[in-house]
Amino acid sequence: MNRIKLHLDKKTSSSYEIYIGKAIMDRMGLILNKQKWAGRYICITDSHVLALHGERVQQTLREKGLKIDMIDFPPGEASKDIKTCLHICDQLMAMGADRQSALIALGGGVVGDITGFVASIYMRGIPYIQVPTTLLAQVDSSIGGKTGIDLPTGKNLLGTFYQPKGVFIDLAFLQTLEPQELKNGLAEVVKYGIIDDPGLFGILETRAQEITNQDMDLLQEIVARSCRIKKGVVEIDEQEKGMRRILNFGHTIGHAIETESGYTIPHGDAVSMGMVAASILSERMHYLAAEECERITALIRAIKLPDRIPQSLSPEGIFGNMKGDKKKAGDTLNFVLLKKIGIPFVTDGVPEQLIRKTIGGLMT
């Protein structure tokens, strides 16, 4: 089992450990027993994960002497709203959960974001731990303490920064994951390679086939490397005031594509298209060498992620979404570009014409 310590500013949050391994639920039980973060645990999950893994997780933790209850809700982004939060809070009240209770987020990013949010406000804040079960949640959303829910007007508009007591990443969960969900996480892993770790990028290039075939040892290595990168960025910029923005590589255009498709294009696919576009922009602005740009596109193809934008989408619509997003944030159009694989930077100096041309060029 790998252990990675995330060090935070002692004035605002306490540091915590990320544990990574295969079939580690029993060891998690031992650690919860030793740490005594709470007298009882309420596991929040979605009904899909509950059916696949709920029984086994509950049983393993109960065997270690922990008091465990379960609350579930329907899977998917549509559940990430205030109604689900209230449903969870009502159930917590009915169970008699108090400040001696802690939550366990067992699931993907939706479960993690809602559980963290509820933990941060229930009785003015109770402890929680993350047990991410999708690759995206393992390498990204479970680390860093960003919690949130959606409003009808947009995603993640209500939320808090609230750090978990620990993150337990069990690779065994990935065995039941649908291929598209694995690809959603792989897109983020490719991003980490591009922005921070040429070594990881090289592993992905040479072993793409083994990764898509879910070689568990290899997955453990790439998950651990990804977590190290995310934790390093969070340590420097816990509340996303500056450096954490480099994690948005590929996401500016990616989000705009996702929105333009009415969320029919999966997140990982949209981010991949966005990463290809950001690499081409970097090349056209003479920051990135043509061969590095080609390596990025080739890797995305090798992982079976898309490197073109569907012609059915409107390029003007994509561009409009990007500008609309930034206006809402009171921001200029910031892009994360590359000087080299492993060397990103943020700039607001990308000409609009070039962005339009690049998006249009990827649709041919």
Ligand SMILES: NC(=O)c1ccc[n+]([C@@H]2O[C@H](COP(=O)([O-])OP(=O)(O)OC[C@H]3O[C@@H](n4cnc5c(N)ncnc54)[C@H](O)[C@@H]3O)[C@@H](O)[C@H]2O)c1
């Ligand atoms: N807080 C953050 O920093 C952060 C970062 C990135 C994304 N997010 C959020 O994460 C969410 C997306 O997360 P996601 O991609 O994990 O989606 P998700 O939580 O909706 O999970 C995707 C699907 O996979 C299923 N699933 C989960 N684990 C499984 C398993 N082991 N086997 C089989 N099926 C399983 C779920 O039931 C669901 O149907 C979005 O809401 C996004 O906003 C948050």
